[in-house]
Amino acid sequence: MSHAFNRLLLAVLAGVVAACRPEPTAAPITAMKSNSSTPITNSAPSAVKSDEDWRKTLTPQQYRVLRQAGTEAPFGATYEEFKKQGAGTYVCGGCGAELFSSKEKFDSHCGWPSFYDPANAKNVITREDKSLGSVRTEVLCAQCGGHLGHVFKGEGFPTPTDKRYCINGVSLKFVPTGGGTNSGKP
Numbered sequence: 516m517s518h519a520f521n522r523l524l525l526a527v528l529a530g531v532v533a534a535c536r537p538e539p540t541a542a543p544i545t546a547m548k549s550n551s552s553t554p555i556t557n558s559a560p561s562a563v564k565s566d567e568d569w570r571k572t573l574t575p576q577q578y579r580v581l582r583q584a585g586t587e588a589p590f591g592a593t594y595e596e597f598k599k600q601g602a603g604t605y606v607c608g609g610c611g612a613e614l615f616s617s618k619e620k621f622d623s624h625c626g627w628p629s630f631y632d633p634a635n636a637k638n639v640i641t642r643e644d645k646s647l648g649s650v651r652t653e654v655l656c657a658q659c660g661g662h663l664g665h666v667f668k669g670e671g672f673p674t675p676t677d678k679r680y681c682i683n684g685v686s687l688k689f690v691p692t693g694g695g696t697n698s699g700k701p
Protein backbone atom coordinates (compact mmCIF):
# COMPACT_ATOMS: atom_id res chain seq x y z
CA MET A 516 0.00 0.00 0.00
CA SER A 517 1.20 3.49 -0.74
CA HIS A 518 1.89 6.09 1.94
CA ALA A 519 -0.92 8.24 0.51
CA PHE A 520 -3.40 5.36 0.87
CA ASN A 521 -2.26 4.68 4.45
CA ARG A 522 -2.76 8.35 5.37
CA LEU A 523 -6.25 8.26 3.84
CA LEU A 524 -7.10 5.08 5.75
CA LEU A 525 -5.92 6.59 9.04
CA ALA A 526 -7.96 9.74 8.42
CA VAL A 527 -11.13 7.68 7.77
CA LEU A 528 -10.58 5.57 10.90
CA ALA A 529 -10.03 8.71 13.02
CA GLY A 530 -13.33 10.09 11.74
CA VAL A 531 -15.21 6.88 12.62
CA VAL A 532 -13.77 6.85 16.16
CA ALA A 533 -14.71 10.52 16.69
CA ALA A 534 -18.27 9.92 15.45
CA CYS A 535 -18.76 6.99 17.86
CA ARG A 536 -17.61 8.92 20.91
CA PRO A 537 -20.59 9.55 23.23
CA GLU A 538 -21.60 13.11 23.96
CA PRO A 539 -21.03 14.13 27.59
CA THR A 540 -24.24 14.46 29.61
CA ALA A 541 -25.01 17.69 31.45
CA ALA A 542 -26.01 16.30 34.82
CA PRO A 543 -25.71 12.90 36.47
CA ILE A 544 -29.07 11.18 36.47
CA THR A 545 -30.01 7.72 37.63
CA ALA A 546 -32.99 5.45 37.28
CA MET A 547 -33.97 3.06 40.04
CA LYS A 548 -35.05 -0.49 39.41
CA SER A 549 -38.48 -1.21 40.78
CA ASN A 550 -38.32 -2.49 44.35
CA SER A 551 -34.55 -2.09 44.30
CA SER A 552 -31.98 0.43 45.35
CA THR A 553 -29.75 -0.39 42.40
CA PRO A 554 -29.08 2.75 40.37
CA ILE A 555 -29.05 2.44 36.62
CA THR A 556 -26.92 4.84 34.63
CA ASN A 557 -29.23 6.65 32.28
CA SER A 558 -28.66 8.58 29.11
CA ALA A 559 -29.84 12.11 28.44
CA PRO A 560 -33.58 12.60 27.84
CA SER A 561 -34.59 11.45 24.37
CA ALA A 562 -37.89 13.34 23.96
CA VAL A 563 -36.21 16.68 23.52
CA LYS A 564 -38.14 19.76 22.45
CA SER A 565 -37.25 23.40 22.34
CA ASP A 566 -38.52 25.64 25.10
CA GLU A 567 -40.77 27.32 22.54
CA ASP A 568 -42.33 23.97 21.59
CA TRP A 569 -42.92 23.04 25.24
CA ARG A 570 -44.72 26.33 25.75
CA LYS A 571 -46.94 25.54 22.76
CA THR A 572 -47.79 21.98 23.77
CA LEU A 573 -48.20 22.30 27.54
CA THR A 574 -50.73 24.27 29.55
CA PRO A 575 -49.17 27.15 31.54
CA GLN A 576 -49.55 25.10 34.74
CA GLN A 577 -47.96 22.01 33.16
CA TYR A 578 -45.11 24.14 31.80
CA ARG A 579 -44.42 25.67 35.21
CA VAL A 580 -44.24 22.25 36.87
CA LEU A 581 -42.71 20.06 34.15
CA ARG A 582 -40.24 22.52 32.66
CA GLN A 583 -39.60 24.90 35.56
CA ALA A 584 -39.74 22.42 38.48
CA GLY A 585 -42.72 24.18 40.00
CA THR A 586 -45.07 22.62 42.53
CA GLU A 587 -48.84 22.65 42.19
CA ALA A 588 -50.96 23.60 45.18
CA PRO A 589 -51.82 20.64 47.42
CA PHE A 590 -55.36 19.21 47.51
CA GLY A 591 -56.11 20.70 44.09
CA ALA A 592 -58.42 19.49 41.34
CA THR A 593 -55.96 16.96 39.93
CA TYR A 594 -55.55 15.41 43.40
CA GLU A 595 -59.32 15.04 43.77
CA GLU A 596 -59.46 13.40 40.33
CA PHE A 597 -56.54 11.14 41.24
CA LYS A 598 -58.37 9.81 44.28
CA LYS A 599 -61.41 8.89 42.13
CA GLN A 600 -59.47 7.23 39.31
CA GLY A 601 -59.60 3.43 39.09
CA ALA A 602 -57.33 0.98 37.32
CA GLY A 603 -55.01 2.44 34.76
CA THR A 604 -51.65 3.84 33.85
CA TYR A 605 -50.17 7.24 34.58
CA VAL A 606 -48.10 8.56 31.71
CA CYS A 607 -45.99 11.70 31.46
CA GLY A 608 -48.07 14.79 30.74
CA GLY A 609 -45.22 16.07 28.59
CA CYS A 610 -44.18 13.13 26.41
CA GLY A 611 -46.53 10.23 27.18
CA ALA A 612 -43.92 7.88 28.68
CA GLU A 613 -45.36 5.29 31.06
CA LEU A 614 -44.40 6.29 34.61
CA PHE A 615 -46.71 4.92 37.29
CA SER A 616 -49.71 2.64 37.58
CA SER A 617 -52.78 2.49 39.77
CA LYS A 618 -51.31 -0.70 41.29
CA GLU A 619 -48.64 1.33 43.09
CA LYS A 620 -50.73 4.33 44.07
CA PHE A 621 -51.73 4.89 47.67
CA ASP A 622 -53.37 7.59 49.72
CA SER A 623 -50.70 9.35 51.75
CA HIS A 624 -53.09 12.22 52.63
CA CYS A 625 -50.36 14.66 51.60
CA GLY A 626 -52.40 16.48 48.98
CA TRP A 627 -50.51 15.22 45.94
CA PRO A 628 -50.76 11.93 43.99
CA SER A 629 -48.59 9.36 45.74
CA PHE A 630 -47.05 6.10 44.54
CA TYR A 631 -44.79 3.70 46.36
CA ASP A 632 -42.90 2.69 43.20
CA PRO A 633 -42.78 3.52 39.50
CA ALA A 634 -44.58 1.15 37.14
CA ASN A 635 -41.91 1.56 34.49
CA ALA A 636 -38.66 2.25 36.31
CA LYS A 637 -36.65 2.93 33.18
CA ASN A 638 -38.77 6.00 32.49
CA VAL A 639 -38.31 7.48 35.98
CA ILE A 640 -35.04 9.06 37.04
CA THR A 641 -33.94 10.78 40.21
CA ARG A 642 -31.35 13.37 41.14
CA GLU A 643 -30.33 15.34 44.19
CA ASP A 644 -32.20 18.61 44.73
CA LYS A 645 -30.79 21.22 47.12
CA SER A 646 -33.09 24.02 45.96
CA LEU A 647 -34.89 24.66 49.27
CA GLY A 648 -31.87 24.54 51.56
CA SER A 649 -32.32 20.84 52.30
CA VAL A 650 -31.38 17.78 50.31
CA ARG A 651 -34.32 16.15 48.58
CA THR A 652 -34.55 13.62 45.77
CA GLU A 653 -36.17 15.01 42.67
CA VAL A 654 -38.14 12.70 40.38
CA LEU A 655 -38.09 13.33 36.64
CA CYS A 656 -39.29 11.72 33.43
CA ALA A 657 -36.31 10.02 31.78
CA GLN A 658 -37.72 10.54 28.31
CA CYS A 659 -38.32 14.31 28.31
CA GLY A 660 -36.54 15.44 31.49
CA GLY A 661 -39.79 16.84 32.86
CA HIS A 662 -40.01 17.50 36.60
CA LEU A 663 -42.53 15.20 38.25
CA GLY A 664 -42.04 15.75 41.98
CA HIS A 665 -39.90 14.26 44.75
CA VAL A 666 -39.48 10.88 46.44
CA PHE A 667 -39.25 10.48 50.21
CA LYS A 668 -38.14 7.35 52.05
CA GLY A 669 -38.65 5.90 55.49
CA GLU A 670 -41.77 7.82 56.46
CA GLY A 671 -43.43 4.73 57.87
CA PHE A 672 -46.14 4.14 55.28
CA PRO A 673 -47.31 0.51 55.25
CA THR A 674 -46.32 -0.05 51.62
CA PRO A 675 -43.86 -2.56 50.12
CA THR A 676 -41.13 0.07 49.68
CA ASP A 677 -41.84 2.72 52.32
CA LYS A 678 -41.18 5.26 49.60
CA ARG A 679 -43.53 8.09 48.68
CA TYR A 680 -43.25 9.32 45.14
CA CYS A 681 -44.96 12.64 45.69
CA ILE A 682 -46.00 13.64 42.17
CA ASN A 683 -47.66 16.73 40.78
CA GLY A 684 -50.99 15.79 39.23
CA VAL A 685 -50.49 18.11 36.26
CA SER A 686 -47.30 16.20 35.35
CA LEU A 687 -49.38 13.08 34.79
CA LYS A 688 -51.97 11.93 32.32
CA PHE A 689 -54.26 9.06 33.36
CA VAL A 690 -54.98 6.31 30.85
CA PRO A 691 -57.74 4.01 32.17
CA THR A 692 -57.26 0.28 31.70
CA GLY A 693 -59.17 -0.83 28.62
CA GLY A 694 -59.32 2.64 27.10
CA GLY A 695 -62.23 5.01 27.56
CA THR A 696 -62.10 8.68 28.34
CA ASN A 697 -58.92 10.18 29.67
CA SER A 698 -60.53 11.42 32.84
CA GLY A 699 -57.20 12.17 34.48
CA LYS A 700 -56.09 14.70 31.90
CA PRO A 701 -54.93 17.82 33.68
Ligand code: FE
Binds near residue numbers: 562656659660661
Ligand atom coordinates in the same frame (compact mmCIF):
# COMPACT_ATOMS: atom_id res chain seq x y z
FE1 FE B 1 -41.85 12.90 29.80
